[in-house]
Each structure stands twice: as C-alpha cells, then as structure tokens.
Amino acid sequence: xxxRIALLGLLTVSGPxxxxxxxxLFESSINNAWQARHSQIYPELNxxxxxxxxxxxxxxxxxxxxxxxxxxxxxxxxxxxxxxxxSRSHRSEGALRAFxxxxxEPHEAAALLRxxxxxxxxxxxxxxxxxxxxxxxxxPGFGHYxxxxxxxxxxxMCEWAEETAAEIEGSTRS
Amino acid sequence: xxxRIALLGLLTVSGPxxxxxxxxLFESSINNAWQARHSQIYPELNxxxxxxxxxxxxxxxxxxxxxxxxxxxxxxxxxxxxxxxxSRSHRSEGALRAFxxxxxEPHEAAALLRxxxxxxxxxxxxxxxxxxxxxxxxxPGFGHYxxxxxxxxxxxMCEWAEETAAEIEGSTRS
DNA sequence: TACAACATGTAACCGGTTACATGATTGG
DNA sequence: CCAATCATGTAACCGGTTACATGTTGTA
Numbered sequence: 001x002x003x004r005i006a007l008l009g010l011l012t013v014s015g016p017x018x019x020x021x022x023x024x025l026f027e028s029s030i031n032n033a034w035q036a037r038h039s040q041i042y043p044e045l046n047x048x049x050x051x052x053x054x055x056x057x058x059x060x061x062x063x064x065x066x067x068x069x070x071x072x073x074x075x076x077x078x079x080x081x082x083x084x085x086x087s088r089s090h091r092s093e094g095a096l097r098a099f100x101x102x103x104x105e106p107h108e109a110a111a112l113l114r115x116x117x118x119x120x121x122x123x124x125x126x127x128x129x130x131x132x133x134x135x136x137x138x139x140p141g142f143g144h145y146x147x148x149x150x151x152x153x154x155x156x157m158c159e160w161a162e163e164t165a166a167e168i169e170g171s172t173r174s
Numbered sequence: 175x176x177x178r179i180a181l182l183g184l185l186t187v188s189g190p191x192x193x194x195x196x197x198x199l200f201e202s203s204i205n206n207a208w209q210a211r212h213s214q215i216y217p218e219l220n221x222x223x224x225x226x227x228x229x230x231x232x233x234x235x236x237x238x239x240x241x242x243x244x245x246x247x248x249x250x251x252x253x254x255x256x257x258x259x260x261s262r263s264h265r266s267e268g269a270l271r272a273f274x275x276x277x278x279e280p281h282e283a284a285a286l287l288r289x290x291x292x293x294x295x296x297x298x299x300x301x302x303x304x305x306x307x308x309x310x311x312x313x314p315g316f317g318h319y320x321x322x323x324x325x326x327x328x329x330x331m332c333e334w335a336e337e338t339a340a341e342i343e344g345s346t347r348s
Numbered sequence: 349t350a351c352a353a354c355a356t357g358t359a360a361c362c363g364g365t366t367a368c369a370t371g372a373t374t375g376g
Numbered sequence: 377c378c379a380a381t382c383a384t385g386t387a388a389c390c391g392g393t394t395a396c397a398t399g400t401t402g403t404a
Binding site: 349350351352353354355356357358359360361362363364365366367368369370371372373374375376 | 382
C-alpha cells in the first residue's frame with residue numbers, strides 16, 4: 001500500500017505529473033525512504049485512476065499521460081498518515097549484519113565494521129552535500145525532513161560501526 | 175537471499191535446531207532485524223538441505239527434523255558477510271512518513287510527530303528493559319550488537335520526532 | 349479426555365525486481 | 377540520419393504474508 005501513498009505524496013507536492021516524471025522524482029527525491037521502478041509505477045497509476053484517486057487530465061505527445069491527484073486521493077493520503085499507526089516490523093540488512101557479527105572471529109568483525117563505517121562516512125558526506133546545496137535554495141519544503149532524518153541515521157550507523165569496532169578490538173587486545 | 179543467511183547465522187550460534195525452533199528463535203532474537211514465518215522457513219530449510227548447506231542429523235518425534243549447519247553452510251555465511259557489499263537501498267515506513275510530512279498542515283504534522291515520539295519512547299523503554307535483563311546474564315554474545323544498534327536507532331527516531339515537532343511548532347508560532 | 353503446544357507442510361496472493369518489448373520526439 | 381531521451385507497457389520470477397491443512401505429544 002505504501003507505493004500508492006508515496007505516489008499520492010509526490011503528486012501532492014509536484015503537481016500533475018506523468019508516470020515518467022514520477023519515476024524520476026522517485027529516484028531524485030524520495031529515494032532514501034522508498035524505491036520503485038517504472039514497471040511498478042505505471043500499473044499502479046492505472047489502478048489508482050480506476051479507483052478515482054487520480055485522474056488523467058491531459059494526454060501529451062508520445063502517449064504521455066499527465067496524472068492529477070483527486071480529492072479522494074488527497075483524503076486517502078491524509079487518512080493513511082494520520083490514522084494508520086506505523087507498522088513496527090521492518091527489515092534491515094545493516095541490523096542483520098550486526099546480529100551476525102559474533103559468527104566471525106573478533107578481528108574479522110572489527111575489520112568489517114571499519115569498512116562499513118568508512119562507507120557510511122562516504123554516504124554521509126554525500127547527503128550533507130545535498131543538504132548544503134539545497135539550503136541556499138528556495139522552498140525549505142520537500143524532502144527536507146526526510147533528508148534530515150536520513151543524515152541522522154547514516155551518522156548513527158557510521159558512529160555505531162566505529163565504536164563497536166573499537167569495543168571489539170579493545171576486549172580482544174588482552 | 176537474506177533469509178537463508180539469517181537461518182545459517184541462527185544455526186551457527188544455537189547449534190542444531192528444528193524449523194520449529196528456528197521459527198521461535200526468529201521471533202525472540204533476530205526480530206528487530208529480520209522476520210520470517212514458519213511457512214517461509216520450512217521450505218527454505220528443505221532447499222538448503224538439498225543444496226548441502228545444512229543436514230538433517232536426526233529425526234525426532236512428531237516428524238521433528240533437527241538441522242545442523244555444514245561446512246558449506248558456514249562458508250556461505252562467512253562469504254556473504256565479508257564479501258558481499260551491503261545494498262544501500264532500503265525501505266523505511268518511518269522515512270516515508272518523514273517525507274510526506276509537508277503534505278499536512280503544520281499543526282497536524284507536529285501532532286503526528288509528538289505521537290510518533292511517544293510510541294518510539296515506549297519501544298525504547300522495552301528494548302532497554304531487555305538489555306538490562308540480559309546484562310546481568312551469561313554470555314555477552316548473541317543479539318548484543320544488534321540490540322545495541324536497535325536501541326540507538328529507536329532513540330534517534332524518538333529524538334528526531336520530538337525535535338522536528340518543536341521545529342515545526344516554532345516556525346509556525348509567529 | 350480435552351486442550352495447549354509441538355511440528356510440518358502447501359496454496360493463493362501481493363509487492364517488488366528484472367528483463368523484454370515497443371514506439372515517438374528532439375537535438376546534434 | 378542517428379542517438380539519446382521521452383514514454384508506456386507486459387511477463388516471469390522471487391521473497392514474503394496469510395490462510396488452509398494435518399497430525400502428534402504432553403499435561404492438567
């Protein structure tokens with residue numbers, strides 16, 4: 001159900017857009033929260049149109065269909081955000097790796113964590129660059145909160161990996 | 175592929191176990207990193223047995239099959255941990271919600287965040303209780319790192335929600 | 349003897365990925 | 377004219393969830 005919510009959200013903020021536009025928007029904006037390929041987006045838009053959550057207001061060249069969110073669609077989005085309590089269960093490859101660390105030799109686990117910390121560090125720098133680029137920019141709106149959250153989470157992973165590596169090395173060095 | 179990795183990890187640390195045992199172990203240990211139902215676990219164990227990653231050493235009453243990890247299985251786990259670089263893409267309902275916040279009125283967004291902070295706070299207390307119960311306990315091993323990471327992540331969400339609510343309220347109150 | 353817990357499986361379905369397939373328009 | 381990009385779709389497959397289905401053992 002979350003895919004359609006994401007699409008309704010994008011349509012709310014971007015205004016009318018085609019499936020093609022939305023596919024690119026997915027990649028450029030919502031990417032660190034959710035992902036979807038065009039092969040999933042197109043059929044979903046058709047389903048939503050059939051259910052009246054979006055409408056095709058105009059058809060352009062190359063078969064382009066421009067979708068607009070309807071009142072029903074906006075209501076659906078709002079209801080999901082406010083009334084549906086967030087599901088607690090989630091999958092995280094990072095957490096799974098954390099869980100499996102003790103199956104390795106301590107020096108291997110520490111090395112793995114150092115490498116992970118390194119790569120989270122790189123990612124953190126990328127995200128901070130994006131924020132820096134946007135801050136001197138117009139509307140403080142879209143993706144702002146999600147980006148802030150993403151930066152915090154990435155920083156956390158980076159610090160956790162570093163500290164845990166140190167902890168493992170510390171308790172081994174005796 | 176991660177399901178089989180998780181199963182191999184559990185078999186490594188728990189020793190030989192049945193599908194039934196593993197299903198319960200999933201719930202009680204690895205739960206905040208990954209989830210799986212018995213309907214997924216049983217077929218996967220059969221597949222892994224066919225591929226030689228685990229073996230059925232003994233069959234007990236009620237058709238109970240006790241699986242043991244093989245050297246091939248241990249190698250598979252180790253290789254995955256060390257050689258496969260973590261996939262960066264992940265889905266997070268929490269992050270999606272963050273992204274969608276600006277589609278709400280500021281006062282609604284702030285209220286939503288307060289409620290989320292509240293529920294993350296409850297969850298945080300639960301996790302800390304688990305850690306406290308385990309700390310005065312035996313082996314500092316299993317689930318330790320994953321639990322620590324889970325606590326940090328939950329605390330982060332709690333703080334982020336609280337601070338973001340305050341930020342939104344602050345910028346509105348003019 | 350009845351109920352809870354043990355124990356394993358299958359089938360239908362849903363969401364997501366990869367790959368296949370097609371064609372129109374624009375710019376160099 | 378050719379290539380890149382715009383633009384939409386379908387089919388096969390995979391991982392995961394829900395529900396269905398069945399039978400055994402221990403214990404109150």
